[in-house]
């Protein structure tokens with residue numbers, strides 16, 4: 547059995563690939579390198595290709611005898627998705643449809659899908675449970691919600707087995723220091739705060755300090771990238787043994803404000819991190835905190851990183867070692 551990992555050169559993808567490899571799974575990574583890094587995939591079978599290239603995709607399924615898919619590939623910048631919805635619908639929705647149709651043609655019947663907490667939009671309560679309605683507040687979340695719906699329909703019509711994993715805020719890096727978070731451009735809070743600590747940026751902009759939260763800044767549930775990676779392996783085993791399709795939240799169940807993240811990063815790095823208030827970012831929900839009991843109960847998922855400080859420490863280790871990201875080791 548061989549797993550096709552789309553987007554395996556990206557942040558969560560590469561951490562999952564490392565674990566799959568360590569556990570002896572047979573796999574091939576398929577990535578167009580639009581945001582991923584070839585350097586993150588040492589010694590891993592790799593095909594450089596786009597999801598929209600059905601011919602190459604089909605060829606890859608044949609040559610590697612693909613039986614299962616873990617699907618990370620997709621665009622994920624919320625702000626950009628609001629300005630360029632065409633790009634997001636094409637890559638995230640049409641690209642996924644091409645992948646699913648290729649799977650059916652090659653009788654590959656299991657897929658783990660990288661979904662997102664963004665499918666919920668503004669939370670109706672905290673913590674958010676899986677049965678809460680999908681009500682995305684931005685186009686990025688909308689594309690994830692559409693793919694979740696397509697998976698349900700393909701499950702019913704074609705017997706496709708799927709697990710949708712709704713990530714909350716992925717953060718941190720593998721403790722080996724060999725892979726980490728490197729988005730270009732970087733838009734995520736923790737790497738931007740650490741770049742400020744490294745003096746690569748003068749200050750961090752806080753997008754809104756007038757939310758109805760304890761300190762006025764948005765609250766998010768940060769979850770370590772290796773805990774997310776573990777969940778993919780468990781989800782794959784779940785599908786292989788039970789064939790029961792499902793959807794799971796992946797978060798810690800603890801919310802931290804933007805200010806708390808900045809203060810913790812200042813402690814971890816031993817630096818002063820300057821910040822400035824900026825306008826709210828369009829499409830940002832106020833609070834996103836996961837209820838993840840379902841993943842614990844059904845998948846047996848046990849996140850190892852529960853403290854924000856420890857998560858930021860692992861990210862800092864990577865940033866100090868690779869201040870310029872992949873290809874720029876200190």
Ligand code: UDP
Nearest residue numbers: 733734735738751752753764766804827830
């Ligand atoms: N954020 C911020 N300044 C930045 C980047 C992010 O204040 O330069 C805030 C953002 O508005 C959100 C939180 O940090 O409330 C987490 O944002 P991120 O982009 O890391 O993840 P998201 O929650 O959008 O997936």
